[in-house]
Amino acid sequence: MVVTLSPSSASPSGLADRFDQAWRSPLESLLGLGSAAGADLVEVFLERTDHLGVLAEQERITSVSPAFGTGAGIRVFLGERDGFVSTNDLSEAGLRRALEQALGMLGLAAPSLGASGLGGFDGLASLRDFGASKAPWLGACPTLAEATTRLLEGTDQLERQGAHLQARRGSYARDWQEVLVAASDGTFARDIRLHQSLGLTVLAADGEHRASAGRRYGSSGRPEHLAQWDVEASALEVCTSAGTMLYSDYVEACQVPVVLANRFGGVIFHEACGHLLETTQVERGTTPFADQVGELIAHEAVTAIDEGLSEGAFGSLSMDDEGMEPQRTVLIENGVLRRFLSDRAGERRTGHERTGSGRRQSHAFAAASRMRNTYIAAGPHSPAELIASVEKGLYCKAMGGGSVGPTGQFNFAVEEGYLIEDGQLTKPVKGATLIGEAKEVMPRISMCANDLELAAGFCGSVSGSIFVTVGQPHIKVDSITVGGR
Amino acid sequence: MDKLDAPALRSRIETFAQAQAIGRWDLGAASSNDSSVQVDRGEAKQMKAAQRSSITVRVWNGDGLVGITSTSDLSDSGLQKALAGAQDASAFGNPDDCPAFSPLATAPLQVLEQPLHEPRGILELLTSLKDAERQLLDRHPALTTVPYNGLAERSSERLYLNSDGACRQQQLTTASVYLYARAEQAGRKPRSAGAVRLAYGASDLDLAGCITEAAERTIAHLDYAPIPTGHYTVVFSPEAFLDLIGAFSSLFNARAVLDGVSLSSRNSLGQSLAVPFLSIADNGLHPGNIGASNFDGEGTPTRRLSLVEGGVLQNFLHSEATARAFGVAPTGHAGLGAKVSVGPDWFEIGATPGAAGAALGLDRLAASSQGGAGLVLIDSLSALHAGVKASQGSFSLPFDGWLLQGGEARSIEAATVAGDIRSLLKAIVGFEGEAKVTPDGLCPHVWVEGLSITGEA
Numbered sequence: 035m036v037v038t039l040s041p042s043s044a045s046p047s048g049l050a051d052r053f054d055q056a057w058r059s060p061l062e063s064l065l066g067l068g069s070a071a072g073a074d075l076v077e078v079f080l081e082r083t084d085h086l087g088v089l090a091e092q093e094r095i096t097s098v099s100p101a102f103g104t105g106a107g108i109r110v111f112l113g114e115r116d117g118f119v120s121t122n123d124l125s126e127a128g129l130r131r132a133l134e135q136a137l138g139m140l141g142l143a144a145p146s147l148g149a150s151g152l153g154g155f156d157g158l159a160s161l162r163d164f165g166a167s168k169a170p171w172l173g174a175c176p177t178l179a180e181a182t183t184r185l186l187e188g189t190d191q192l193e194r195q196g197a198h199l200q201a202r203r204g205s206y207a208r209d210w211q212e213v214l215v216a217a218s219d220g221t222f223a224r225d226i227r228l229h230q231s232l233g234l235t236v237l238a239a240d241g242e243h244r245a246s247a248g249r250r251y252g253s254s255g256r257p258e259h260l261a262q263w264d265v266e267a268s269a270l271e272v273c274t275s276a277g278t279m280l281y282s283d284y285v286e287a288c289q290v291p292v293v294l295a296n297r298f299g300g301v302i303f304h305e306a307c308g309h310l311l312e313t314t315q316v317e318r319g320t321t322p323f324a325d326q327v328g329e330l331i332a333h334e335a336v337t338a339i340d341e342g343l344s345e346g347a348f349g350s351l352s353m354d355d356e357g358m359e360p361q362r363t364v365l366i367e368n369g370v371l372r373r374f375l376s377d378r379a380g381e382r383r384t385g386h387e388r389t390g391s392g393r394r395q396s397h398a399f400a401a402a403s404r405m406r407n408t409y410i411a412a413g414p415h416s417p418a419e420l421i422a423s424v425e426k427g428l429y430c431k432a433m434g435g436g437s438v439g440p441t442g443q444f445n446f447a448v449e450e451g452y453l454i455e456d457g458q459l460t461k462p463v464k465g466a467t468l469i470g471e472a473k474e475v476m477p478r479i480s481m482c483a484n485d486l487e488l489a490a491g492f493c494g495s496v497s498g499s500i501f502v503t504v505g506q507p508h509i510k511v512d513s514i515t516v517g518g519r
Numbered sequence: 520m521d522k523l524d525a526p527a528l529r530s531r532i533e534t535f536a537q538a539q540a541i542g543r544w545d546l547g548a549a550s551s552n553d554s555s556v557q558v559d560r561g562e563a564k565q566m567k568a569a570q571r572s573s574i575t576v577r578v579w580n581g582d583g584l585v586g587i588t589s590t591s592d593l594s595d596s597g598l599q600k601a602l603a604g605a606q607d608a609s610a611f612g613n614p615d616d617c618p619a620f621s622p623l624a625t626a627p628l629q630v631l632e633q634p635l636h637e638p639r640g641i642l643e644l645l646t647s648l649k650d651a652e653r654q655l656l657d658r659h660p661a662l663t664t665v666p667y668n669g670l671a672e673r674s675s676e677r678l679y680l681n682s683d684g685a686c687r688q689q690q691l692t693t694a695s696v697y698l699y700a701r702a703e704q705a706g707r708k709p710r711s712a713g714a715v716r717l718a719y720g721a722s723d724l725d726l727a728g729c730i731t732e733a734a735e736r737t738i739a740h741l742d743y744a745p746i747p748t749g750h751y752t753v754v755f756s757p758e759a760f761l762d763l764i765g766a767f768s769s770l771f772n773a774r775a776v777l778d779g780v781s782l783s784s785r786n787s788l789g790q791s792l793a794v795p796f797l798s799i800a801d802n803g804l805h806p807g808n809i810g811a812s813n814f815d816g817e818g819t820p821t822r823r824l825s826l827v828e829g830g831v832l833q834n835f836l837h838s839e840a841t842a843r844a845f846g847v848a849p850t851g852h853a854g855l856g857a858k859v860s861v862g863p864d865w866f867e868i869g870a871t872p873g874a875a876g877a878a879l880g881l882d883r884l885a886a887s888s889q890g891g892a893g894l895v896l897i898d899s900l901s902a903l904h905a906g907v908k909a910s911q912g913s914f915s916l917p918f919d920g921w922l923l924q925g926g927e928a929r930s931i932e933a934a935t936v937a938g939d940i941r942s943l944l945k946a947i948v949g950f951e952g953e954a955k956v957t958p959d960g961l962c963p964h965v966w967v968e969g970l971s972i973t974g975e976a
Contacts, residue, residue, distance in 0.1 A: 103591030287973035435905035517935035
């Protein structure tokens with residue numbers, strides 16, 4: 035067979051360019067077929083995307099990368115099993131072929147066209163259109179010319195405010211997504227999402243000394259994000275960090291108290307504990323907290339929350355990728371485990387009720403329970419009190435990336451660190467890695483400050499890379515292993 | 520397998536480009552069908568299939584600047600929109616670094632021995648994976664689950680066309696299996712390890728070998744102990760050393776050199792980078808490279824390229840644009856973009872033939888019997904995305920491995936290895952055993968002295 039590369043041209047009644055009520059009939063036909071075949075639940079996720087990426091290096095725009103696309107993901111549940119098929123082909127035949135393939139994975143077969151009966155499917159509910167007021171968003175985003183101008187302002191500010199800079203980069207990404215979700219339980223919902231992120235990075239070099247620093251700033255649902263970006267302040271923050279770290283010594287390996295700064299310091303909770311509170315991990319048997327709801331799993335100073343509601347935050351959403359409105363989910367309250375984050379599959383397989391946390395990178399991934407805006411709540415202390423309480427330790431002002439292994443072991447790179455000696459910050463150090471296990475570290479978070487802030491990030495896991503925020507106030511961990519030289 | 524229709528695609532693009540007054544263009548197109556299964560204690564956990572198609576089109580405007588757009592919408596309107604988007608983007612093309620067609624885009628290609636396999640179908644994959652999971656769990660009572668597992672097969676095709684008539688096309692089938700087991704014993708921390716196998720078809724996958732390796736590696740870690748923090752001679756497994764070199768491949772990357780983010784500079788060619796007995800080559804055409812491609816994103820033929828010989832940096836990896844900047848020929852390591860990325864294919868690492876100084880045939884257990892702090896065998900490195908600072912040369916990485924002391928090996932509870940890649944390359948002592956073919960390259964065990972290990976502080 036020869037593919038002529040024109041799959042979307044025959045979408046139902048030419049609907050590929052708009053997701054609205056007009057899809058009701060073809061979607062009900064698909065869902066009815068799936069239900070009649072014997073599926074417990076059938077879900078269709080339709081997506082249109084429009085992406086723009088821009089990169090500025092030194093005084094030049096070096097890359098402009100637009101991308102757009104369409105696709106569908108069809109998921110069929112039977113008991114605790116599911117089959118998932120994704121396709122770029124939104125034609126009626128393409129969607130039916132995908133449905134039949136998903137049914138076939140579960141040993142089911144779609145009835146022939148014209149067969150009577152919908153297998154208990156009562157039709158779709160009224161369309162819940164979360165995107166109705168968001169139609170102007172894409173048009174209100176900065177033009178390509180505006181974006182390039184702003185980024186060049188960023189790299190210019192880096193040059194003005196930095197020293198010994200060997201490379202300066204500014205990046206901008208705009209991700210617009212329109213989704214339509216329909217399921218055989220009647221779910222019928224549409225949304226438009228807009229995420230924009232800005233990044234500044236520098237590499238400083240002086241002889242054998244080298245240091246890099248970077249910051250990312252992200253928002254959702256704010257077309258004006260780029261225009262309102264404080265370029266000067268961002269450049270100053272990045273250059274100050276690189277300049278401080280350029281001549282710093284490598285930290286020596288040790289086991290000490292650590293104070294983690296607010297904002298992106300929250301990555302430690304995200305990686306070390308947050309992932310273990312997703313039902314995906316319960317299903318796999320890879321979380322040590324599976325049977326500990328109602329039990330003390332962290333220090334009483336710790337209350338942790340995951341929500342999709344904070345206005346403009348990178349991980350906020352009007353509905354999840356399964357058509358459910360997000361909740362404010364208290365994960366840990368005063369050290370006691372309260373809830374897990376759950377999606378459709380998690381609810382079916384573990385019994386934990388859905389929390390509006392079913393998320394996916396795109397139509398090519400089945401949704402999974404994932405974090406949104408995840409943070410440790412503010413405490414009563416000032417950041418200075420935390421530092422003053424440490425005789426000898428490490429202050430982690432800026433964190434890099436991290437990961438958590440299948441047995442709960444985590445590690446995080448410290449981008450900008452300082453020694454704490456006799457309750458005071460002293461010299462900067464680099465090369466530190468924080469190492470530990472969630473179950474052991476959570477009870478050691480003994481102090482939380484009163485300066486909660488969120489920071490934008492990307493989280494990669496089973497359902498792809500998604501927009502999230504991490505956050506926390508300054509926190510103190512009584513003892514943690516610091517990897518160094 | 521479905522086949523991309525190159526002549527039809529060329530005809531459509533030519534028509535649309537002409538209508539938009541675009542005279543110079545090239546494109547990369549890809550199409551694939553994937554099926555995969557995961558299981559959980561004898562039951563299907565998830566079965567997935569995907570049909571994907573995409574195209575990336577570049578156009579050159581009247582000023583010779585390049586713009587690009589990618590899309591998965593391959594309808595006529597989608598292609599027209601992509602061309603228009605690329606034309607718009609070209610107004611912001613970089614005049615200082617403008618890609619051109621590769622001068623090798625029509626050069627002869629090496630024929631690869633890549634047998635095409637018919638798909639076995641997802642239900643057969645499921646049966647095989649269930650059986651593999653059961654066999655793995657039967658190997659030891661402490662093996663409780665295989666939380667990460669998958670069996671997948673894929674048929675794919677890629678295409679490169681340009682307005683000067685170049686046409687490259689490749690069809691490929693591949694299959695993969697991974698089994699990552701978890702072992703638990705009362706009063707002890709859970710331990711985990713796994714194995715991966717690749718082949719050109721699911722029927723060729725070495726499932727038995729994957730099961731055995733996953734079982735042996737996981738069980739071997741059950742009896743663990745902490746390691747004192749300190750400096751050790753480290754033996755890297757082939758997989759771990761290849762991972763480390765891959766993470767620092769910007770050392771060999773002309774794009775990174777030009778961007779100022781590599782530890783190497785234009786002047787580094789001919790300079791000593793490592794001990795005088797180390798050789799590193801990139802060879803995407805090696806028969807062990809499952810899924811190899813004989814052309815890169817710009818249509819340049821893939822070829823073997825010596826990077827380090829006798830410890831001296833010999834060549835950089837190039838795209839068309841970087842090669843032009845260096846006055847050499849493209850090496851077949853490009854992607855396709857407005858700013859073209861450059862990357863390695865598959866490394867060959869070992870001793871330089873005839874070079875003196877390398878300790879060969881090292882024996883880790885014999886060496887560990889000689890007293891002292893012992894040796895550390897690093898089996899696998901983790902979190903390379905977070906723990907490697909390629910532009911600075913530093914790394915700090917968690918690993919799975921063993922402490923070899925008194926002629927015995929004991930699994931290390933949890934530890935990280937830290938250092939500087941430039942120092943590490945100068946601290947290689949020698950090699951142990953035959954070079955092993957892995958998914959990322961060919962490499963023996965590599966001994967390095969004086970690396971910092973953080974375990975128990």
